[in-house]
Amino acid sequence: ARAQDELIVADQKGQQKALLEAAGVGHDLPYRIHWVEFEAAAPLLQALGAGAVDTGIAGDGPFLFAWGAGIPIKAAYVVPPRGGGHATAVVVAAGSGITSAAQLSGKRIATGRGSIGHLLLLRLIATGAIPAPAPQIVFLQPSQAKAALDTGRVDAWSTWEPYVSLETTGHNGHVVVDAAGLMPNNSFFVATEAALRNKRALLNDFYGRVTQAYAWGRQHQDQYARILAQQTGLPDAVAASVAERLIASPVPVGDDVVRAEEVTLDTYRDAGLMTPPGPVSSAFDRETVLP
Amino acid sequence: MNAISQPPANIIPAEHNSGAVTVQGLTRRFSNGPPVLDRLDLTIAPGEFVALLGRSGSGKSTLLRTLSGLDPVTEGHVSRPRDVAVVFQESRLLPWKRVWQNIILGQTGGKAGRERAGEVLEEVGLGHRGDAWPLTLSGGESQRAALARALVREPAFLMLDEPFAALDALTRLRMQQLVAGLWTRHRCAVLLVTHDVDEALLLADRAVVLESGRIRTDLPIPLDRPRRHDDPRFGHLRSILLDALGVHDDD
Amino acid sequence: MNAISQPPANIIPAEHNSGAVTVQGLTRRFSNGPPVLDRLDLTIAPGEFVALLGRSGSGKSTLLRTLSGLDPVTEGHVSRPRDVAVVFQESRLLPWKRVWQNIILGQTGGKAGRERAGEVLEEVGLGHRGDAWPLTLSGGESQRAALARALVREPAFLMLDEPFAALDALTRLRMQQLVAGLWTRHRCAVLLVTHDVDEALLLADRAVVLESGRIRTDLPIPLDRPRRHDDPRFGHLRSILLDALGVHDDD
Amino acid sequence: MSETTLRHTVHTARPVLTMKPHAKFQLRGWHTLRRYLSPVVLLLIWQIACSTGLLSTRLVASPTQIISTGWSLIHDGTLPVNLGVSLLRAVSGLSIALVAGIGLALIAGLSRTGEDIVDAPLQIMRTLPVLALVPLFILWFGIGETPKILLVALGSTFPVYLNLHKGIRSIDPKLLEMARTLGLSRGQTIRDVILPGALPDLLIGVRFAVGISWLMLVVAEQVNADSGIGHMMMDAEDFLRTDIILVGLFIYGLLGLVSDQIVRMLENRLLAWRPAQHRKGQPV
Amino acid sequence: MSETTLRHTVHTARPVLTMKPHAKFQLRGWHTLRRYLSPVVLLLIWQIACSTGLLSTRLVASPTQIISTGWSLIHDGTLPVNLGVSLLRAVSGLSIALVAGIGLALIAGLSRTGEDIVDAPLQIMRTLPVLALVPLFILWFGIGETPKILLVALGSTFPVYLNLHKGIRSIDPKLLEMARTLGLSRGQTIRDVILPGALPDLLIGVRFAVGISWLMLVVAEQVNADSGIGHMMMDAEDFLRTDIILVGLFIYGLLGLVSDQIVRMLENRLLAWRPAQHRKGQPV
């Protein structure tokens, strides 16, 4: 039995925690935050499903898959992308002649299965931005995709931050097309149904503090970039560029968010990747009220 | 199948007999060959010294295995004292224990163990090799170590499978005297497998010859001890035994 | 270290000698104990039959190991014919090959192999066990199989380490005759380790006794063949040998 | 000897044991069946735990659910196709691993120089996490079938090598000496003495290798794969399809059982030379 | 016997071999050094390939680069902390694995009923991909240290079990029979006959287990870990820090070498009973 005044928050790679601490909003809590870290979204969502944590951050793609698999979780708080989704993009290696989405037709493009990069490709194909013949999607983990792109085994890589910045800033590659306007690019603080029932006040307070932290991050972008660089070992230039694209203004889930994610869900369904168990609105919790 | 150091499931205490070895109608065959032991009967009284002779492959070791409880009794009936010691045809020393540790294996003697092992090793003429690893022993040395391991236990029934085969004449005499001495002091029943007719006549109360799975010759040796080769009855018994073994004592 | 079936690095062809076995000043010690073989000299002429006797642990097997090229020669000089066959004190049959396959191991006889094995197995009285797995053989049977494996090779130099120790009197006689027969036909040099003085006297041209690492007694046996126990010179030689072995022939 | 026996005979001067004949009935099939009793019992317990609600089926599917998912996967061809593709990769990789592992073990086991050259690098490589090596494999071998098969081969070479090497080193030196005095050639010694003598160890190595080859597929089939059992598992993992993951686990389990059974059959055949009473299970 | 010998003696009627004394010098340290010559040579080749541009350093860092990254990681404390944490997890998991593996192998090796109960489930579980088991472990054991240590334990139990089980089954039955006739108790038989007899196999199992325990950390430390060598590797992998990945691989390699050396020392000590000429390398 967990203490009623403790919130267990799952983090990916320590980024939210670092931001909260840097912003100084993690102090003077009337309850305790117990941070736990995960290497990726999948184990994080599994931990949520097992009830081992109360809330945690995940991209919309992985979250929708987990929800689609019947895991008792809901997205309670949205972290929208800043600048309309430039953080997800198709990049090519230095010296590539590909400059437009149309040129990607019939090419070999690496991405992670079920990732937002995958979603971007699906959207690009669905909207006709990449005309037929459809590109050949090569599923690879980021480090593998990087190796494949560098050796010319694939023509492009549909990926996300920090890889976009790494490829463009670090290795003189360039962005062919990004996700702006194509898809929501939301991240969510996902909570278990049990936590939403029993720890509503704590969650509301916590999400409020997240908002403050992001607000601090917007104002102190270089400071945030430094923290990021320190934490991830990314080169400073890359970290600065990542910070610029990642820092956003989290808000409670609204109708626009639900509508936007409906598109995402449809794309996945059309690609045969999942069968939603119910209306998309049932994946969201709309009762978060900032204190 | 599952028990270490537990007797086969079919060993039950025999109340009608007090320490004697009885084998009744024992039959043993391997897969579907002819029986190696064929309705064999043998009794060894407590304190009796029996020599078992027989051609190579006649089933002597098989009989010993059954008596030591290693092989199941599928046909017939076997009963024997509980405290036995066996010297197998091969020395079967644990290669990872030093010779002296092999001697007192399983003995709960405490500190005295090492000393006791030293004594009996001295007796078999291996005092200087007590600390050696068994794999460095010579053929005769391992055989003596195996003998020492059996003697140190002072069992109620001692089974010896050609324990002196790898020994030179002098060492063999000494070892024979050692076994005879233990037997005299301790009066255990002894079953000695040997190919040496003289050895049988020197040591045993009775010599039995195994042939085609049965005891064909059962020869009491009514000589007084200590026995000597030049006893006239010795030569007579000798030729009977050799005859039973198929050797004609003319060369 | 790295060569299978290759002779030790220090084996070089000897041009000055044609098939004789020569051991000069051979010294062998284990770790830092006293030498087991101590500046030992021994010559075996081609076609000579030598019996090697000695107390248990006197170094007989060690000498044989060195002669078979298994142990390095660190002090002294050894030379011997290339084609040897050894019967070790233990039978050393490959447990995963049937008896007949063990016999012709390494022989490139082709189809005739099986037949040849059958013949020699018949000779050692194991015709019926040719298809058996070695682990199911009795002690004497494995010894005979090992003997058969050596005999089938018809070597220029045959080394036998107590090859008859586990055999009953009759089988032993047969095997002795077999070795004698091979030797007569083939005139190979033979070195036979034995504890049986009578055996040495029956078979060998010369008996040597190993003691404290050296040949102390080197006794020619000038008896005509076939030899008989009742030859008066036999008794005389017998007591000389027993004396050399420390046994006083009075019992 | 058991205490019980002692208690029964305490009234006789000398405790005595009697051995009576016992009926030796042993149904051959029964023993094989008995082996699989405990997995079946575990399955039953699982099903019962699910049915009674002890185990939430939302988190772990019940065996019946898994079977029905499995059935539908078989029906729509997903499973057979994936299995077939993986089987081909596993078999190719395993074949390479067998050749390489046996070859290297022979080199290291038979000569000290060989051991010096071969052993240390292998001991080092053995501990490297394959996941981290995948980018290198892509670099060198591209994203086709080659890196997948080579990853399988890499992972399964080590158990073959390590176990066989140990097996060769613990062959009874007396038998090797014997082979030498018989003048056996190097090839004959390997064929007739070394490999048969090290066979039980080799079989353990192969057993491990078979298991590892399938595990490697989970890693290897992350690289540009759209079929294969590892791909199916990772896919399900990414999409949090626990029922498919469990079907996959079932298949892996089954594979374990099948390879186990095959190796047992091989053992029974190849180790037939052990006297009957010692062959199956432990004689003690 | 070699052809050369034959050629030289062809003029004598009977070919003859002479054995002359040979100097037996063997520097003890030299042999140990020689073992590590080939990894060092491989390193050198790698460095040269990088320096000459044969291998693009953008894709694979050169040894000198790796050393400098490693040095800075040591300096800022990242490496020591991560290593320490992982070491603790590995050692805890390994200890459990040793106890469980030896216990299960004894049960399966010593009684047929035990084998029937224990062996089949283990043969099944052995082949399950751990990655797929992580969710179950989270479910059962939460997200603390327990699931990590248990994952390590799970993975390393199998090699201990499988090798020891095989070792027990191939102990010379003659020795077990001897133990029985000597009236050794079950415990004495295990201690004096079975474990020493199966020791070489157990050591191989432990060798594997050590390797696997570290590999398991790569998986286990994906769950709620902010330190540990597996976490460090995964982190570096996610941020494409190839130099850190290679430092990690170096450490894994070193670990392989160290554990190898430890097991060798153990072997030399525990198998001292093998006659000297057969102990090191192969006697043939």
Ligand SMILES: Nc1ncnc2c1ncn2[C@@H]1O[C@H](COP(=O)(O)OP(=O)(O)OP(=O)(O)O)[C@@H](O)[C@H]1O
């Ligand atoms: N496990 C077995 N399977 C098949 N046959 C066997 C087995 N064990 C023994 N035999 C056969 O049974 C017969 C008797 O063997 P046993 O060992 O009892 O002979 P022995 O009288 O001791 O002979 P020796 O004097 O040569 O030691 C032999 O022919 C042997 O080959």
Ligand SMILES: Nc1ncnc2c1ncn2[C@@H]1O[C@H](COP(=O)(O)OP(=O)(O)OP(=O)(O)O)[C@@H](O)[C@H]1O
């Ligand atoms: N590897 C070894 N390490 C140490 N000592 C050894 C080794 N091998 C043999 N010895 C010792 O050397 C001596 C001679 O052994 P060897 O086997 O030659 O004796 P043997 O004359 O054949 O005796 P037996 O008649 O008993 O077989 C023995 O005392 C033996 O213990």
Ligand SMILES: [Mg+2]
């Ligand atoms: Mg016998």
Ligand SMILES: [Mg+2]
């Ligand atoms: Mg000897």
